[in-house]
Amino acid sequence: xxxxREHRKFVVPEIITGENARIYAGKYxxxxxxxxxxxxxxxNAFRQKWILEILLSLDEAGTEYIIFSDIEPNPRxxxxxxxxxxxxxxxxxxxxxxGGGSVLDCAKGIGIVAANGGNILDYIGVDLVKNPxxxxxxxxxxxGSAADVSQYAVIxxxxxxxxxxxxxxxxxxxxxxxxxxxxxxQPVDVTVNSGIDALxxxxxxxxxxxxxxxxxxxxxxxxxxxxxxxxxxxxxxxxPDYRFQSLMASMYAGIAFSxxxxxxxxxxxxxxxxxxxxxxxxxxSIVMRSAIQYNYSSSIRKYQKIARILGVSPDITDxxxxxKGMFEKIMGMRGSIDNPLSLSVYGASKDDIPDLxxxxxxDPCIATNPRIPGQKDLxxxxxxxx
Amino acid sequence: MTTEKEQYEEDLKEIRNRxxxxxxxxxxxSYYPQLQYKQGELERFRVALDSTLDIVFILExxxxxxxxxxxxxxxxxxxxxxxxxxxxxxxxxDNDRLHQIIAGMESVIQTSEIIRAQVVARDGPTMPMELSxxxxxxxxxxxxxxxxxxxxxxxxMEAAICHSEFQYRTTINTLHDILxxxxxxxxxxxxxxxxxxxxxxxxxxxDIQGMNFKTxxxxxxxxxxxxxxxxxxxxxxxxxxxxxxxGGKFAIYSLRxxxxxxxxxxxxxxxxxxxxxxxxxLENMKKEAxxxxxxxxxxxxxxxxxxxxxxxxILSTVSLESDEVAEKIMPYIKExxxxxxxxxxxxxxxxxxxxxxxxHYGISLIDxxxxxxxxxxxxxxxxxxx
Ligand SMILES: [Fe+2]
Numbered sequence: 001x002x003x004x005r006e007h008r009k010f011v012v013p014e015i016i017t018g019e020n021a022r023i024y025a026g027k028y029x030x031x032x033x034x035x036x037x038x039x040x041x042x043x044n045a046f047r048q049k050w051i052l053e054i055l056l057s058l059d060e061a062g063t064e065y066i067i068f069s070d071i072e073p074n075p076r077x078x079x080x081x082x083x084x085x086x087x088x089x090x091x092x093x094x095x096x097x098x099g100g101g102s103v104l105d106c107a108k109g110i111g112i113v114a115a116n117g118g119n120i121l122d123y124i125g126v127d128l129v130k131n132p133x134x135x136x137x138x139x140x141x142x143x144g145s146a147a148d149v150s151q152y153a154v155i156x157x158x159x160x161x162x163x164x165x166x167x168x169x170x171x172x173x174x175x176x177x178x179x180x181x182x183x184x185x186q187p188v189d190v191t192v193n194s195g196i197d198a199l200x201x202x203x204x205x206x207x208x209x210x211x212x213x214x215x216x217x218x219x220x221x222x223x224x225x226x227x228x229x230x231x232x233x234x235x236x237x238x239x240p241d242y243r244f245q246s247l248m249a250s251m252y253a254g255i256a257f258s259x260x261x262x263x264x265x266x267x268x269x270x271x272x273x274x275x276x277x278x279x280x281x282x283x284x285s286i287v288m289r290s291a292i293q294y295n296y297s298s299s300i301r302k303y304q305k306i307a308r309i310l311g312v313s314p315d316i317t318d319x320x321x322x323x324k325g326m327f328e329k330i331m332g333m334r335g336s337i338d339n340p341l342s343l344s345v346y347g348a349s350k351d352d353i354p355d356l357x358x359x360x361x362x363d364p365c366i367a368t369n370p371r372i373p374g375q376k377d378l379x380x381x382x383x384x385x386x
Numbered sequence: 387m388t389t390e391k392e393q394y395e396e397d398l399k400e401i402r403n404r405x406x407x408x409x410x411x412x413x414x415x416s417y418y419p420q421l422q423y424k425q426g427e428l429e430r431f432r433v434a435l436d437s438t439l440d441i442v443f444i445l446e447x448x449x450x451x452x453x454x455x456x457x458x459x460x461x462x463x464x465x466x467x468x469x470x471x472x473x474x475x476x477x478x479x480d481n482d483r484l485h486q487i488i489a490g491m492e493s494v495i496q497t498s499e500i501i502r503a504q505v506v507a508r509d510g511p512t513m514p515m516e517l518s519x520x521x522x523x524x525x526x527x528x529x530x531x532x533x534x535x536x537x538x539x540x541x542x543m544e545a546a547i548c549h550s551e552f553q554y555r556t557t558i559n560t561l562h563d564i565l566x567x568x569x570x571x572x573x574x575x576x577x578x579x580x581x582x583x584x585x586x587x588x589x590x591x592x593d594i595q596g597m598n599f600k601t602x603x604x605x606x607x608x609x610x611x612x613x614x615x616x617x618x619x620x621x622x623x624x625x626x627x628x629x630x631x632x633g634g635k636f637a638i639y640s641l642r643x644x645x646x647x648x649x650x651x652x653x654x655x656x657x658x659x660x661x662x663x664x665x666x667x668l669e670n671m672k673k674e675a676x677x678x679x680x681x682x683x684x685x686x687x688x689x690x691x692x693x694x695x696x697x698x699x700i701l702s703t704v705s706l707e708s709d710e711v712a713e714k715i716m717p718y719i720k721e722x723x724x725x726x727x728x729x730x731x732x733x734x735x736x737x738x739x740x741x742x743x744x745x746h747y748g749i750s751l752i753d754x755x756x757x758x759x760x761x762x763x764x765x766x767x768x769x770x771x772x
Contacts (some may be wrong), residue, residue, distance in 0.1 A: 004426040126405055168406055169414055261406060367401035372395055
């Protein structure tokens with residue numbers, strides 16, 4: 001393991017793990033003196049039985065709440081602004097986010113606007129959020145985005161059809177309640193796409209130019225866990241052990257990438273996800289092979305390590321074959337999920353390439369990629385996806 | 387010179403630096419700096435509140451219990467802050483209206499009212515104060531704020547103004563003459579009792595204050611013509627005789643306009659009207675008497691000639707007939723002639739007086755129309771007295 005002596009920093013939220021960890025929501029709201037919390041959620045999550053225990057815990061703590069569930073997948077800037085308006089008009093003093101990556105990202109956006117004013121699009125970029133947002137308690141219902149432990153939030157600019165990153169240490173939530181129960185009710189494709197997302201987080205954090213000994217530990221552990229429990233089959237849906245492992249994998253990867261940074265997979269995934277409004281896990285799967293291939297030479301040792309963990313035989317040493325083996329292993333992890341992985345299927349054409357290149361070149365994730373691609377490189381990469 | 391590519395890579399380095407947590411604003415979400423800032427803000431506000439000359443109370447609604455008081459309250463009222471916090475607002479201002487307001491404010495969303503009340507200090511002295519009572523909501527609780535301002539000085543000033551206004555009123559009302567101040571649009575601003583009497587005599591009812599001076603137009607005329615006010619140049623000083631006619635009454639007023647000019651701009655006019663009817667009558671009677679004498683004198687001069695001519699004939703006839711008789715008559719004729727000469731001389735003397743009088747009254751001995759009104763008036767008066 002590499003020891004980096006360059007400056008590194010680690011920021012992590014309070015984390016409670018375990019079955020029914022969600023019931024701590026009321027206690028934390030009360031500890032934060034949040035008399036009224038805004039519950040950011042989606043209508044699907046809010047229909048589930050397990051939400052009752054959360055509401056009960058709030059009642060017991062004497063915390064009032066308002067529900068804000070007007071959040072679309074790939075949350076829009078206007079979703080955030082509507083949430084912030086509800087937050088301010090109801091004089092809330094804390095946010096409880098219950099949902100997947102979209103809900104968590106939107107909740108962060110609401111917090112930013114509530115504490116800093118203006119429009120959420122004013123904060124697009126890195127380290128631009130000045131005032132800490134209100135207390136944020138997270139109950140993730142998917143194991144992938146890890147927005148509940150990370151300093152990242154992705155907001156879609158509806159007018160420009162772009163996915164924009166807001167990265168700031170003040171976006172790290174105060175507490176995350178990693179509970180297996182809410183995960184049981186998620187659909188199979190969500191489980192798989194989230195898992196693939198977590199795996200890419202682990203891989204990108206591990207090979208990032210901002211990686212550290214600490215992040216490497218977590219990244220490798222997360223890849224190991226992911227390799228262990230995939231491919232996913234429906235009969236594992238209610239298996240708490242399985243769900244717990246997936247939560248841990250997501251959390252480790254999340255903490256790793258939040259501190260070390262992401263890379264080319266995410267820079268390209270955000271570009272196509274924005275332009276074609278694709279789910280993040282699918283977009284990442286589409287770009288993964290080309291991106292890894294491009295990066296491979298800049299961090300051979302680390303990629304080989306990943307390949308071994310994923311089960312690529314140590315006998316395969318040819319770089320191209322290692323990448324191919326790695327990709328096949330990952331695709332195998334997708335199990336029954338077989339979304340087409342060609343960009344053309346989602347309406348892309350050669351004409352879109354300059355736009356996609358510009359989007360990914362401007363994505364902050366590119367800054368922590370082990371190799372900085374030029375315009376030509378990016379253009380070739382996107383062309384290979386058509 | 388840096389190329390575009392070098393600049394891009396430089397920018398990415400800066401972004402990477404911020405992602406891994408070394409940007410300017412990058413710290414784990416911490417409320418402490420904000421808390422300190424807010425605390426500072428609060429302390430500044432407290433200092434401002436304590437240094438104000440007004441007493442400020444924060445009260446519980448309904449009960450009027452004092453929750454907080456600024457240091458001015460302690461200083462002016464002579465209680466310690468501990469003592470104040472055990473008291474209600476009614477201990478210092480037991481005012482009926484205040485009781486009503488504070489009891490009623492619970493139900494009202496947002497309101498404020500200003501009342502005057504006597505505020506009692508610890509040892510019994512009372513001060514007239516103006517209390518501004520308002521209701522405010524903080525979180526879910528409602529509070530009342532009462533700001534008490536000492537108005538002793540203001541009341542003294544008001545009394546002084548009242549007194550001086552009374553004095554000037556009394557002064558202008560003792561004037562037998564009319565005094566009225568009007569603005570450029572002829573609106574009455576200030577007036578005395580004499581003016582009010584004139585208006586009432588003209589049959590004007592309602593407020594004199596703010597009335598238009600032109601309302602008096604139908605009752606006055608001058609040499610300028612009937613539409614008196616239209617021809618008045620208010621911004622110039624002038625004196626003018628006005629004739630008043632209403633309901634069989636006739637009077638002459640001498641009107642004097644004294645414009646008030648401030649910084650070269652006309653503001654108002656002080657109109658001063660004196661009833662000069664009696665004076666005018668007297669002057670006109672003198673004039674009439676003089677004219678009568680004048681006429682008599684003229685007739686007398688003619689008479690002289692009438693006497694002198696037969697006398698001349700008598701003298702010449704007698705001298706032809708008899709010297710003796712002529713001698714006897716001669717002294718009498720001489721006496722008559724001397725008498726006539728004396729009368730002629732007297733005529734010459736009176737001619738000087740005539741001219742002098744004519745000049746003094748500014749009248750022509752032939753034209754007497756200007757006293758027609760007076761004569762008519764006198765004739766009417768005589769008739770009515772008969
Ligand atoms: Fe991701």
